Amino acid sequence: MAFRRFGTAFAIASTLAIAASPAYAVVEIQWWHAMAGANNDVVVKLANDFNASQSDYKIVPTYKGGYADTLNAGIAAFRAGNAPGIMQVFEVGTATMMAAKGAIKPVYQLMKEQGEPFDPQSYLPAITGYYSTAKGEMLSFPFNSSSMVLWVNLDALKEAGIAEPPKTWPQLFEDAKKLHAKHPTCGFSSSWITWGLIEQFSAWHNVPIGTKANGLDGFDTVLEFNTPLETKLLENLAELQKDKSYDYSGRTNTGEGRFTSGECPLYLTSSAFYPSVKANAKFAYTAVPMPYFPDVNGAPQNSIIGGASLWVMGGKSAEEYKGIAKFFTFLSDTDRQVYLHEVSGYLPITKAAYEKTKASGFYEKNPILEVPLKELTNKSPTENSRGLRFGGMVQMRDVWSEEIEAALAGKKSAKEALDAAVSRGDQMLRQFERTAVK
């Protein structure tokens, strides 16, 4: 008896409690991202600043793990019917996102529908070109972009009697061998192995990775990077790997500590490595543009960006879209871009922000931060250097990495490895093309 009375009382009380909670007028927008550590602080600050600047919308950022995990979480959420409003997807996920018509809302459409001021010309073409259609319509909003640079341990170079950092690959190979005398475990190393040795390498030398402008113009692209030039690079590295003048450090950036610890005096990795280097390197350092083969006509061309962009998911309410459009306008504000760039090392996405930073003399005091920008704007992008867009890129990079590993370990010749990488990659591209929503 007592139990039943208690039960009814409890039921009434909880219903009242729920009914009594006030209905919020603020529209909440979920933002799923992959920024950890110091970058997470930047994301949180941006969201807080936006929320404080107006009272209609509230951006709620949630860290979902690394880039691949965030993308998977987003896909799973979409399949379950509750995708976030904004999702940060790394650059190589672009093809997957683009092919999912209905799952995403292109940015240019969003901004037009919401009547937000939006001029694609005001953005740096090297950055937005990657995330746009062949007609120049922006599909996603660039957020954090970086380029690949060569980090140099100046003290180690001086010790080995090298006058200045290498500009070309042949010079780099020579320097690596010289540095190897004092650094027997590593003269030169690199991170993001496929980004550096295949993707950036091809764009920097104005040679194609695949047909159809590296996939930007169509899903029926075919890979073609198994060229004599690429073979030459891989053969040289495999040769240097034998005595560790070049030492492989893994597929992603887990080996970056080898530079800041002083083990590897020359290190090819993202410009986003800057905050770590600044905090941890106990030697004189600098960053220079990626090396190139001087006998290739047109090298160096321009580099392609790495990093991620913000995608707007489909099927959301009109209210949310209004808020998201306002948020993108907020992000494009020049002063905000300047602040973001100077504090986090992210590249500015608008021309105005770049010019303003230049004019303020910032780059005189911090020349390293201008190196990636100079690489991106080195020359006007060609078909081979606007970017790349291959389906299933996450796994494709694993496949290419596997073949590079086989070549470096001496299990296959460089040519065999590259041919296998191309044929396996093509299989994946055909599979993707088949399932892409027409």
Added chain:
Amino acid sequence: MENRAIFSGRMLAYLLVLPQFAISLIFFYWPAIQALWQSFLVQDAFGLSTEFVWFENYVNLLRTPEYYQAIGVTLVFSAFVVVLSLVIGLLLAVMANHNVTGVQIYRTFLIIPYAVAPAVASVLFIFMFQPGLGMIARALQSAGIDWNPILNGTHAMILVIIVAVWNQISYNFLFFLAGLQSIPKSVIEAAAIDGARPVRRFWTIVFPLLSPTTFFLIIINITYVFFNTLGIIDTATGGGPNGATQTLVYKVFQDGKVGADLGGSAAQSVILMIIVVVLTAFQFRYVEKKVHY
């Protein structure tokens, strides 16, 4: 006296079994059926376009050389991990079965590794074996061995075997210890009186009496090495270098989660499930005959 529970009415019996049945249905049968269904489809990552393709995923799979490599890797990996963790677990259990001072402390320390999550165990070992920075790696290199699991497939395999065995020894140790302690002392003493030496006593008396435990552990260990080692491989080597540590289950994970190829991944899960079912059925049919209950 019957060794089972007897119920006066059927309702209570069904009600008690219902939760377990519901869990099995939701977490085992439903995903298995869905995997079977998905293995006949080709889909894009977001599930927006679906095409029914009969057995095409299976055919493509059997045409991929990397799949056969994964089968080979799995066989080597399983053989080493199962044999090593059972043998070392048994050895330690036999040694810990004596009444020496501090035996409880030894037993506790031997059981602790099981409490460490596989991924964490993997990270611990990476710290020690990381070429260039790890303690053991540096010791190996100063001894002249060029330890490099990032580029050398055999080294990578050795690393994951060590981690998997380390994690699993405690589990086997625990069961073997319990099994050893349930052997009546009188039987062993009788053998000792008859003049049997310790080693002879072990192989003719203790080991056969331990066979139910051994049989159980073989099945559990095989299941463990086929499925639970995913965390270890992911954190230690990521399936590399060049597929040297890409077991069947890791390939399922990579193709499904990383590659977003749910059809191919589902086909692989189905094949993997069939392999393990066949293995277990084989064991129950032939090995169980040798078990003394």
